[in-house]
Amino acid sequence: MDDARLVARCLDGNEDAWGELVERYSRYVYAIATRGYGLRDHDAEDVFQEVFARTYEHLSSLRDTGALGPWIGQLARRTSIDRIRASSREQVSAEPPEPVPDEDPLERIDAAVVVREALRMLPGHCQEILDRFFARDESYRTISSALDVPEGTIASRISRCLVKLRAELEGRNRSGRAS
Amino acid sequence: MGTQGVGALGGPLAARVIAEAATLLEVAAQASGDAWDEAGGAAAQAASLRRRADELSGIDVEAHAAAVELLRRRAELDPKRRDEEIARALAEAATPPLALAQLAGDVGLLAAEVAQRCDPDLRADAVTACLLAGASARAATHLVEVNLAVTPEDELLAEARASASAARAAAERALGGS
Numbered sequence: 001m002d003d004a005r006l007v008a009r010c011l012d013g014n015e016d017a018w019g020e021l022v023e024r025y026s027r028y029v030y031a032i033a034t035r036g037y038g039l040r041d042h043d044a045e046d047v048f049q050e051v052f053a054r055t056y057e058h059l060s061s062l063r064d065t066g067a068l069g070p071w072i073g074q075l076a077r078r079t080s081i082d083r084i085r086a087s088s089r090e091q092v093s094a095e096p097p098e099p100v101p102d103e104d105p106l107e108r109i110d111a112a113v114v115v116r117e118a119l120r121m122l123p124g125h126c127q128e129i130l131d132r133f134f135a136r137d138e139s140y141r142t143i144s145s146a147l148d149v150p151e152g153t154i155a156s157r158i159s160r161c162l163v164k165l166r167a168e169l170e171g172r173n174r175s176g177r178a179s
Numbered sequence: 180m181g182t183q184g185v186g187a188l189g190g191p192l193a194a195r196v197i198a199e200a201a202t203l204l205e206v207a208a209q210a211s212g213d214a215w216d217e218a219g220g221a222a223a224q225a226a227s228l229r230r231r232a233d234e235l236s237g238i239d240v241e242a243h244a245a246a247v248e249l250l251r252r253r254a255e256l257d258p259k260r261r262d263e264e265i266a267r268a269l270a271e272a273a274t275p276p277l278a279l280a281q282l283a284g285d286v287g288l289l290a291a292e293v294a295q296r297c298d299p300d301l302r303a304d305a306v307t308a309c310l311l312a313g314a315s316a317r318a319a320t321h322l323v324e325v326n327l328a329v330t331p332e333d334e335l336l337a338e339a340r341a342s343a344s345a346a347r348a349a350a351e352r353a354l355g356g357s
């Protein structure tokens with residue numbers, strides 16, 4: 001039985017179909033939780049329960065019934081991440097408070113804007129190589145092919161461009177403080 | 180991935196080794212700042228490569244699990260679409276190992292650069308990172324090779340092998356300089 005028919009039978013209230021759905025995707029969900037996100041067995045069990053509870057609750061909202069696998073995979077990823085976050089909070093609350101690093105998302109956005117502006121002041125080849133490596137996650141090989149430069153020189157080119165970027169940012173900081 | 184379960188852990192483990200190798204490079208570069216102007220740039224690249232390896236670890240598991248699941252219930256699939264669906268799932272499962280091979284190649288290239296320019300006291304760490312990257316690239320290439328959807332003439336395989344070759348060459352360069 002394909003996924004679309006299985007979903008239809010589940011939505012009709014067929015209990016056997018629900019059992020088959022869980023059986024079909026149980027190892028997939030468990031693998032995401034344990035191997036993908038390194039959760040321990042008891043946390044993975046919580047994720048497992050949560051994912052199939054949500055599946056039961058929201059299955060009727062699945063538009064493409066043939067895309068059941070990707071949908072459950074996404075649920076498993078989100079639930080695993082939620083579990084990791086929850087565990088982190090539990091650990092933090094059990095330990096003496098430590099200085100919290102500045103995690104203000106708005107400050108991070110501001111910093112990203114400043115870096116983006118500084119990037120625009122760099123030579124074009126630096127803008128391109130930094131964008132390809134850090135923003136697009138391209139490999140040295142891909143960058144080498146696209147820019148027609150030897151693969152073995154890409155890392156040092158990126159480093160040189162980062163030195164220029166740092167100089168630009170430090171110049172901005174100095175002028176900011178002087179004004 | 181010829182049979183159910185084979186290769187389930189190889190990819191994530193290769194990803195972890197690549198991430199650890201990148202961490203070694205990040206530390207070696209950061210600690211070499213006094214003698215090397217571009218050390219910060221090398222450290223930033225190592226950090227980016229480490230992040231990519233961490234992300235690939237989970238993706239590899241998912242693609243593998245999905246393909247294994249489809250193979251397990253191949254008899255239940257619509258015969259008209261069975262071959263196509265299995266081929267697609269296997270091809271998707273081959274993509275993360277290819278990305279791992281490429282990533283290991285990049286870590287190898289960066290390691291060769293760091294080994295050449297870092298504080299001499301830290302060169303052994305950079306060379307170690309280079310060797311780990313070379314081994315991981317070969318391991319990831321093997322995972323591409325054994326995927327049933329990949330043929331010997333496949334472009335994916337050629338790319339993975341080229342990355343493994345680049346990582347191996349980088350390791351030889353790094354060893355030669357130590």
